[in-house]
Amino acid sequence: MIVNTPTMLVRTLCSLIAMAATTVVAADFAALPKTATLETDSPQIIALGKKLFFDPRLSATGTVSCNSCHNLMEGGDDGRATSMGVDGLTGGRNSPTVWNAVFQSSQFWDGRAKDLAEQAKGPFVADVEMGMGVHDQVVGRIQQIPDYVREFDNVFGQGNAVTIDNAVTAIAAFERTLITPNAPLDHYLAGDKNALTDAQVRGMDLFQSTGCTECHFGPALNGWDPGDDEAVFVEFPRNLDSSFVRKYDLDSDRGRAEATQQESDAHQFKTPVLRNITLTAPYMHNGNVASLAEACRVMASTQLDTDLSEDEISDLVAFMESLVGEFPPITLPRLPSRSGTSVVVEFK
Amino acid sequence: MIVNTPTMLVRTLCSLIAMAATTVVAADFAALPKTATLETDSPQIIALGKKLFFDPRLSATGTVSCNSCHNLMEGGDDGRATSMGVDGLTGGRNSPTVWNAVFQSSQFWDGRAKDLAEQAKGPFVADVEMGMGVHDQVVGRIQQIPDYVREFDNVFGQGNAVTIDNAVTAIAAFERTLITPNAPLDHYLAGDKNALTDAQVRGMDLFQSTGCTECHFGPALNGWDPGDDEAVFVEFPRNLDSSFVRKYDLDSDRGRAEATQQESDAHQFKTPVLRNITLTAPYMHNGNVASLAEACRVMASTQLDTDLSEDEISDLVAFMESLVGEFPPITLPRLPSRSGTSVVVEFK
Numbered sequence: 038m039i040v041n042t043p044t045m046l047v048r049t050l051c052s053l054i055a056m057a058a059t060t061v062v063a064a065d066f067a068a069l070p071k072t073a074t075l076e077t078d079s080p081q082i083i084a085l086g087k088k089l090f091f092d093p094r095l096s097a098t099g100t101v102s103c104n105s106c107h108n109l110m111e112g113g114d115d116g117r118a119t120s121m122g123v124d125g126l127t128g129g130r131n132s133p134t135v136w137n138a139v140f141q142s143s144q145f146w147d148g149r150a151k152d153l154a155e156q157a158k159g160p161f162v163a164d165v166e167m168g169m170g171v172h173d174q175v176v177g178r179i180q181q182i183p184d185y186v187r188e189f190d191n192v193f194g195q196g197n198a199v200t201i202d203n204a205v206t207a208i209a210a211f212e213r214t215l216i217t218p219n220a221p222l223d224h225y226l227a228g229d230k231n232a233l234t235d236a237q238v239r240g241m242d243l244f245q246s247t248g249c250t251e252c253h254f255g256p257a258l259n260g261w262d263p264g265d266d267e268a269v270f271v272e273f274p275r276n277l278d279s280s281f282v283r284k285y286d287l288d289s290d291r292g293r294a295e296a297t298q299q300e301s302d303a304h305q306f307k308t309p310v311l312r313n314i315t316l317t318a319p320y321m322h323n324g325n326v327a328s329l330a331e332a333c334r335v336m337a338s339t340q341l342d343t344d345l346s347e348d349e350i351s352d353l354v355a356f357m358e359s360l361v362g363e364f365p366p367i368t369l370p371r372l373p374s375r376s377g378t379s380v381v382v383e384f385k
Numbered sequence: 386m387i388v389n390t391p392t393m394l395v396r397t398l399c400s401l402i403a404m405a406a407t408t409v410v411a412a413d414f415a416a417l418p419k420t421a422t423l424e425t426d427s428p429q430i431i432a433l434g435k436k437l438f439f440d441p442r443l444s445a446t447g448t449v450s451c452n453s454c455h456n457l458m459e460g461g462d463d464g465r466a467t468s469m470g471v472d473g474l475t476g477g478r479n480s481p482t483v484w485n486a487v488f489q490s491s492q493f494w495d496g497r498a499k500d501l502a503e504q505a506k507g508p509f510v511a512d513v514e515m516g517m518g519v520h521d522q523v524v525g526r527i528q529q530i531p532d533y534v535r536e537f538d539n540v541f542g543q544g545n546a547v548t549i550d551n552a553v554t555a556i557a558a559f560e561r562t563l564i565t566p567n568a569p570l571d572h573y574l575a576g577d578k579n580a581l582t583d584a585q586v587r588g589m590d591l592f593q594s595t596g597c598t599e600c601h602f603g604p605a606l607n608g609w610d611p612g613d614d615e616a617v618f619v620e621f622p623r624n625l626d627s628s629f630v631r632k633y634d635l636d637s638d639r640g641r642a643e644a645t646q647q648e649s650d651a652h653q654f655k656t657p658v659l660r661n662i663t664l665t666a667p668y669m670h671n672g673n674v675a676s677l678a679e680a681c682r683v684m685a686s687t688q689l690d691t692d693l694s695e696d697e698i699s700d701l702v703a704f705m706e707s708l709v710g711e712f713p714p715i716t717l718p719r720l721p722s723r724s725g726t727s728v729v730v731e732f733k
Contacts (some may be wrong), residue, residue, distance in 0.1 A: 327726060
């Protein structure tokens, strides 16, 4: 589960070979899949999941939806260091993007959810996110909205279909449609050598030769290959002597160990997706690093014990510009209403 | 500016005539216009205004957009008694719907803004709404996003086009598209006598005969007729002996007087739009009335000194169900980004 699995060693060898040959190794860079939809993801379940994703009434205050912290109008995050949930409360970690999250081999920074559906359960009942006391309150809100009840029954089969498991199953089905293919990198990998600028090609080579691809490989540059079903974690920060560790408070969050209570999981984190990374500042699990250029300096120092020149940083950032893909058009859902009363307000 | 203007008297006479004839008077009920777009509302300015309307980065915390309290996915409001702005702060009044707000002869509950553009300036700098200190901070955020700057320049002409006046002009242009025509009432008025149920027709007649149309007349049932450009206000509550006044704290807000400091404006309020009123619970300027049925009881008592039977209340609510129109499909905007840094987070 940690770095330096046999697969990782093979990849490192591949990187070394690639460095020698200065050519792109397919295993490090790959086109983003254009679909991740499951056979069971009907248009109806996706449409229901979309409504639930955008519905702020599923939070205690009626003000926070999935989209509040994972804004699909921009980078699939919220542009904040740490997210703001109900009543202005904030947590300790940066909101990861929901775009291409289907390509994560586990969810949350500490990988404590195995998939999108399990992830979607968490924020509903997190005090500082959607703030519902228990999942039954979420179910209760939905049950008060007749058109939702009908839609759940239609999608999942008649009778008592409003359950938290069905709700997150629908949300996950919608999230599997949130893919951004056809980035300049994808066009380049498909053979269009004009798709990247010279700086981007230099950055791409540097990304590989410096060792970034040791963890950030594959279609989403997050250490995942199609078909992988095992969650992979890496140690962060590795180099505790880096001055950035104290500057950005990079080691007080014990990562996966906070979820598992296992000392062996201390400072293990999921490798984040780098697709659209230019759109999701600020950076790191705690959002303490404001710019992507600084994030590159931090990662080079803490993970690879390397100092990069400003020209190299500039090329790396240029390469990451080539990871912004095409965002599918999304029609705003119409949320069903309870006529004449709000489910957010208790009856007087 | 207050009730019992000559126009109001004419309307009351019309209502009395209508009561005698038990037929619909065109002046009381009218089809909603299908467009309110001005000649200057180009597709480009509307598209820009839509982005600004949905952009939470224009609030201090990066979490509150116009759409947060005027949610276009539902009733154009937020389903709360009073809205929640930045840092979980709340104000004292209920968020009015933005759907068909173009048909208000003035904006805000106290009418202190003459039009949509002037209204849109308010929440940016309200402490408990979007929380920006001054409008220049809003402009500053926009100016940091290169694609916004280009879009402002294209829409308004080259050079320094990012101003608060241009921003709210664009937002107002978008809001003029937020119209919900073709409600059952509109079909009924067009001659389709099957468009309303028997209960809805009874409710419609009762709405008129009880005197609701004294204030709630015209296409949006808010005392506005096409071409009107004078703001009209009504006294609320009129009947201070109503038990509802204390129960729902209906007289501590002095309405228009809080904006004008004129004693003659005390307890004067804008008449709200009734289109889609079933979708915007809770009710009244302070949101203290949870259900539409109770809102009908309150208004009958405080404004018309009338007690209605539960059957009558039921018919009135049924009539209001006929005011839900067709919502135009809205594509989620893509918000322009500043690459590699967030405009919400100060640089470190």
